[in-house]
Amino acid sequence: MNIAFLCVPIACVMPLLLTVIAKRGGSADKPYDNREPRVWLSNLSGWPRRANAAQQNSWEALPIFIAGVLMAAHAGVAQATLDFWAVWFIVARVLYAAFYIANRSSLRSLMWTLALAAPVRLMIAAI
Numbered sequence: 001m002n003i004a005f006l007c008v009p010i011a012c013v014m015p016l017l018l019t020v021i022a023k024r025g026g027s028a029d030k031p032y033d034n035r036e037p038r039v040w041l042s043n044l045s046g047w048p049r050r051a052n053a054a055q056q057n058s059w060e061a062l063p064i065f066i067a068g069v070l071m072a073a074h075a076g077v078a079q080a081t082l083d084f085w086a087v088w089f090i091v092a093r094v095l096y097a098a099f100y101i102a103n104r105s106s107l108r109s110l111m112w113t114l115a116l117a118a119p120v121r122l123m124i125a126a127i
Contacts, residue, residue: 001016002079002083003083003086003087004011004069004072004073004079004082004083004085004086004087005018005073007067007069007087007089007090008065008066010067010090010127011062011089011090011093012050012062013122014058014063014093014094015055015056015058015059016055018051018052018054018055018097019041019052019055021051021101022041022044022048022051022052022055023037023041023047023048023051024048024088024099025046025047025051026040026044026048030043031101035065038071041097044098047101047102048090050100050101051097051100051101052124053100054096054097054101055101057081057085057096057100057112058093058097061093061116063116063117063120064120065086065089065118065119067119067123068072068085068105068119068120068122069082069086069119069122071122071126072085072123072126073120074120074126075117075125075126075127077122077125077126081125082122084110085118085119085121085122086118088114088115088117088118089115089118092111092114092115092118093111093112095107096108096111096112096115099111099125
C-alpha cells in the first residue's frame with residue numbers, strides 16, 4: 001500500500017471537512033445561506049470563523065504537498081521516507097486546524113511550520 005498516495009486524497013478532503021465545521025457553527029438567528037455562502041462564511045465570528053480560515057489555508061497548503069509527494073515519488077525517493085513525510089504533513093495539518101479553531105495561535109503557527117517542512121523535505125529529497 002502506498003501510504004503517501006493515500007495521504008493526498010485525505011489532504012484534499014480536509015478543507016471540505018473544515019467548511020462543514022464552520023457552517024455548523026453558524027448562529028440560529030443567521031442560518032446558513034446557500035445563495036451566498038462566501039459572504040455568509042465571511043460574516044462568521046469566533047471559532048466558526050477560525051474554522052473557515054483554517055479551511056482556506058488548507059486549500060493553500062494543498063498544491064505544495066501534492067507537488068512534494070509527486071516529485072519524490074517520480075524521483076524514486078524511498079517509500080518509507082515518502083510515507084513518513086506524507087503522514088507527518090497530515091498529522092501536522094490536523095493539529096494546525098484544531099489549534100486554529102481552539103484559538104491557540106502559537107501552537108497553530110508551530111504546526112503550520114511543521115506541516116510545511118514535509119513537502120519541502122520531499123522536494124529536497126527529489127533533487
